Amino acid sequence: MIPGEFQYFAPTTVDEAVSLLQQHGEDAKLLGGGHSLLPAMKLRLTTPAVLIDVTKISDIKGVSVNGSVTVGGGATYHAVASNDAVRSACGVLADCVAQIGDTQVRNRGTIGGSLAHADPAADLPAVALALGATITAQGPGGARTINADDMFVEMLTTALEPNEIITSVSFPRLGAGAGAAYEKMRQPASRYAIVGVAAYVKLGSDGNVAEARVAVTGAGPKATRQDATEAAITGTNGDDAAIAAATDKAGEDMDYLGDIHASEEYRRAMVKVYTKRALAKAIAQARG
Amino acid sequence: MTTVTKMVGQSLKRREDPKLITGKGNFLDDIKLQGMSHAAILRSPYAHAKINSIDTSKAKALPGVIAIFTGDDMMDINPLPCAWQAGRVQNNANTPRALSAGKALYAGDGIAMVVAENRYIARDALDLIEVDYEPLPVVVDAKKATEAGAPQLHENAPNNICMTWDCGHKDATDAAFSSAEVTVKEQIINQRLIPTPMETRGALARYDEATGEFTVWMTSQAPHVMRLLLTAFVFGIPETKLRCISPNVGGGFGQKIFCYADMAFTMWAARKLGRPVKFVEDRSENYRSSTHGRDHITDVEIAGTKDGTITGLRIETWANLGAYLSTIAPGIPTTLYGRIATGVYKIPAAYCKVHGVYTNTAMVDAYRGAGRPEASYLIERMVDRFAAEIGMDPAEVRRKNFIQPSDFPYDNGMGLLPYDSGNYEPALDRALAMVGYADFRNEQAEARKQGKYLGLGISSYVEICGVAPSAWIGLPGEGWGAGLWESANIRVHLTGQVVVTTGSLPHGQGVETTFAQIVADELGVPYESVLIEHSDTAGTPFGYGTYGSRSLAVGGTALYKSVAKVKEKAKKIAAHMLEANPADIEYADGKAYVKGSPDQAKTLGEIALQASVAYSLPEGVEPFLDETTYYDPPNCTFPFGTHIAIVEVDGATGMVAIKRYVGVDDVGNPINPLIIDGQLHGGIAQGIAQALYEHGVYDENGQLVSGTLMDYAVPNAAMLPNYELDRTVTPSPVNPMGVKGAGEAGTIGSAQAIMNAVIDALAPFGVKHLQMPATAERVWRAMQSH
Known part of the structure; x- marks a missing residue:
């Protein structure tokens, strides 16, 4: 459990971090909370020559709630979970991060780190997809935004360029008539998701579902939107029958992974179960 | 006055x-000596391989590396001894050496040792050692290992059988089965567990050239025995030339009883180099290379009458002992398992046959409870199976077959010393009352109507504590080569x-x-x-x-x-x-x-x-x-009790939630009730962990898939229930204080309470048995397939 030798940098500005990334190229890894990277290094599954610690960059640690909820890429889970304004503006985000890992993980782990690492069983990517979050990344050419839908390319791979840093993530406020929920079966050892489903619904003035986004994590190589389920629930009155019909379509068109904790077959079945639970909870919340 | x-x-x-x-304890890794060097071990990535050559030249050239040794260098010391050769294993007791030479028999087998100025350099040097391995076929399953054509681990153990041992009365048991009104048969697996003490293991050895004396600090549960084994058996030096010290030890659960390679190779290297040598496992090494527990495959049958009297019990177990014999491994699935297989019941005819088997896995030895959890799980599952078969209340079947107070001292016919004392019914009654048994079945029926699956599981256990006396355990039949x-x-x-x-x-x-x-x-x-x-x-x-x-x-x-x-x-x-x-x-x-x-x-x-x-x-x-x-006591002691769990199974996911956990234990006269409760809490947690979460899994190539804490599910507090505990007190007549022992009771009594509850909850689906751990998927599959 001893990593290979590496150089360590702790820049205090994003620009400095970006230039370190440029300088060291593929030898460098960004270090956030370190809960994914450091264990992999200790097991020598990865041996980066350079670590650039981004947790000393105060500009990317803020959490603010205005027209939307903006969370710095370096903000910890704890900073988000314990923020009352976040909880009232976007409860699902606070709920999701409040149950990640354990206290130690939440005190160190960062929002940007989770999204950039794109672990197939991480919780946050599902919530980011369901809420239609926008990720702001800064590289040598300046800042750009990435829609959550474009972010997760494949297992452990995102749309980020090698020398970009997530500076902030923007989530919508959930106003009246909107609801969102994240429901998860935990892998008992790691507490990652065996299956996690995030659902967002917006009701129209007629009380029917006007808009829905559903995303699954844990079951396959990457967090995945459930288009068929979204289409099936949209326009319905969101009652049990509608939820059941929409749930039937969940997880039909996606790739699965199996391991000693849950087979592909079981994950496929659980996607439906947790989609149903997340949708029901989101709709109930939307109705107030 | x-x-x-x-x-x-x-x-x-x-x-x-x-x-x-x-944080003011003094554990092995807190100890620092003048001139101390650090060891790291190169371990075979293959579960079975011939080692053609080891090239250490590049590693030796790394600045800060003091020396590199292989198994061939250490041939001047003997293999580690197996101290408990139960079941007549003397002819093929294959034990590990300080480092393996020529062959690796499991993934994690140590084959080279780096000694360096610090731990970092030692670890870096491992990556520079070049080994030419020739992979060989692998077997990890104890029953498959005995079949024709299976890969062979040791030349002196055909079909990988280390020993075949039996106890009880075969003919009487066969007769009881042939005339039985009811028989029930099951294959029951007691899965492999990894003990996971909070502190991993290790050793720090110092050699004094002037006196020829060693001092070894070790994470050991038995320093005196280690002193004896390392001197008289491994090094062939007088016992007085070694001082063994266990500083604070951060949990052991049995894993720290045994004589390990690291004790021997740190001593050997300290003498060779004239410098103290420290080795402390990391967690991955602890998981791959220190001992595991359990791992039984058992074919079991119970016989009885339609009105609930148990008349026979027949057991055949394949006990996975791993690649080599650990220090007391053969005694666990024999003396501490077969001899207590009839549990708290008067069973007139019982027979237990055990095959101890070598496989390409880490060694298996005592883990909290050591044989007795396997035994009590088996009998308590089968009593429930029998009760279900004849349609009788499982509490009443237990009550009907209990050994009665007037029967003590009780000879169970399995070659064990007589049970010292016991009064099983009050513990059962108290536990039933605490859990509200009278009302539960109605509640369960109501819940089922609403699609909620509640289940209640009873476990009435007895175990063997205060293990001694020397005159019994030391006899050739039991095979413990010493006193107790x-x-x-x-x-x-x-x-x-x-x-x-x-x-x-x-x-x-x-x-x-x-x-x-x-x-x-x-x-x-x-x-x-x-x-x-x-x-x-x-x-x-x-x-x-x-x-x-x-x-x-x-x-x-x-x-x-x-x-x-x-x-x-x-x-x-x-x-x-x-x-x-x-x-x-x-x-x-x-x-x-x-x-x-x-x-x-x-x-x-x-x-x-x-x-x-x-x-x-x-x-x-x-x-x-x-x-x-x-x-030297005249007998062991036999604590007992009844544990009852109520669980709810989520019909959609198969997830099991523990709603209540009640334990009534009788550990004899209590000295410190708080400590007893603490021991029970920890023990029950480990039993629940076996029932629901933990599983040491090898794939077919012999790789430990559950090799980290990200995959081996040690439960945290939130995954465990509140324990509702009470006691009855039946003093032991064996010793003047009337005490029995409480360190393992919780583990021995608990796993089957949970499993019986889960299976009871699944009764509407026709489920009769489920293997541990009852993961959500396993439970869900059981519901799907019925």
Whole structure:
């Protein structure tokens, strides 16, 4: 459990971090909370020559709630979970991060780190997809935004360029008539998701579902939107029958992974179960 | 006369804890010696491979590397011994060497040792060693390993069978089955577990060239035994040339009983290099290369009458022992399993056959409960299966077949010593009352109507504690190659301080506290003035170690008897001081006094002073109050109890939630109820962990898939229920304090309570049995397929 030798940098500005990334190229890894990277290094599954610690960059640690909820890429889970304004503006985000890992993980782990690492069983990517979050990344050419839908390319791979840093993530406020929920079966050892489903619904003035986004994590190589389920629930009155019909379509068109904790077959079945639970909870919340 | 508050029976907080919970303990890795070097071990990535060559030249060139050794270098010391060769394994006891040479038999087998100036360099050097492996076919499953064509691990063990052992009465059992009204058959798997002490294992060895003496600090539950094994068997040197010290030990659960390669290779290298050598496992190494527990495949049948009398039990078990024999591995699935297989029931005909099998996996040896959890899980599952088969209430089947109080001492016919004492029905009744059994079945029926699956599981267990006596365990039939007595010395110093040295030791159980409670009461001295010293072979009398819930029943009794000797001597000296007849002296509350005249008294402090200055002692009495006892009990003790769990199964996911957990245990007379409860809590947690979460999984290539804490599910507090505990008290007649032991009861009583509850919850789906762990997927599949 001893990593290979590496150089360590702790820049205090994003620009400095970006230039370190440029300088060291593929030898460098960004270090956030370190809960994914450091264990992999200790097991020598990865041996980066350079670590650039981004947790000393105060500009990317803020959490603010205005027209939307903006969370710095370096903000910890704890900073988000314990923020009352976040909880009232976007409860699902606070709920999701409040149950990640354990206290130690939440005190160190960062929002940007989770999204950039794109672990197939991480919780946050599902919530980011369901809420239609926008990720702001800064590289040598300046800042750009990435829609959550474009972010997760494949297992452990995102749309980020090698020398970009997530500076902030923007989530919508959930106003009246909107609801969102994240429901998860935990892998008992790691507490990652065996299956996690995030659902967002917006009701129209007629009380029917006007808009829905559903995303699954844990079951396959990457967090995945459930288009068929979204289409099936949209326009319905969101009652049990509608939820059941929409749930039937969940997880039909996606790739699965199996391991000693849950087979592909079981994950496929659980996607439906947790989609149903997340949708029901989101709709109930939307109705107030 | 002052009244002295009794300490025994009080829930004193553990005197060990302030130091440990404020980070001021002294564990192996806290110890730093002048000139200390650090070892790292290259371990085979293959589960079975011929090693054609090892090239260490690049690694040796790394600055800071002191030396690199391979198995060939260490051929001047013997393989580690197997001390408990139960089941006549003598002809093929294949034990590990300090480093394996020529072949690796499991993924994690140590094949080269780097010694470096620091741990980082040592680890880096491992990556520079080049090994030419020739992978060989692998077998990890104990039953498959015995089949024709299976890969062979050892030339002297055809079909990988280490031993075949049996107990009970085969013919009578076969007869009982052929005439039985009802028989039920099942294959029951007791899965492999990884003990996971919070502190991993290791050793720090120092060699003194001037005297030829070693000192080894080790994470051991049995330093005296390690001293014996490492000197007499591995190094072939006099026992006096080795001092073994267990500093604070951060949990063991059995994994730290055994003699390990790291003890031998640190000693060997320290002598070779003239520098202290430290090795501390990382967690991955602990998982891959220290011992595991359980791993039985069992075909079991129970026979009985339609009205619920059990008439026969027939067992055939394939016990996976791993690639080599660990120190006491053969004794676990034999003496500590087969001989207690009939549990709390009077079963007229029972037979148990066990195959001990070598496989390409880490060694399997004692893990908390050691054989007894496997036995009680088996019988308690089968009693439930039988009850379901005949449509009888499982509580009533148990009650009907219990050994009765008048039957004790009870011979179960399995070659065990007689059960010492027991009264099983009150514990069952109390547990049933606590859980509200009378109302539960209605509640369950109502819940089922609403699609909620509640289940209740009962476990009535008995176990073997205070494991001894030497005359039984040491016989060739049991195969333990030594005794199992314990020792204690007591000295009363001039200042009235009482210093106890014990051959027993704690690794988290609170022995310092309970032993001091006993001495304080028996000698009538303040608890605070009793000091318990242990864990260092220099300065403590020999003892066999802490395991098998035996520290109190055996070591504690040695202590109790030494106190009695001190009192006798104190009375003689007091008689002399009081100019009275020794026969007229009584001892109570820390004073010796003339019978009927408590005013004419001498305190223990005054007597100790007199004994020490010694200018006026009675004729023939030696100076100083200093007494030692070597105690070998006449029997083991047999704690028992009933645990009941209520669970709810989520019909959609298969997830199991524990709603209630009730335990009524009888551990004999309680010394410290708080410590007993603590032991039970931890034990139950480990049993629940086996039932629901933990599983040491090897893939077919012999890779440990559950090789990290990200995949091996040790439960956290939130995954465990509140424990509702009560006790009955049936003193043991075996020892004067009437104590039995509590260290393993929780583990032995719990897994089957959970599994019986889960399977009860699944009754509407026609589920009759489910293997552990009852993961959500396993439960869901059981619901799907019925």
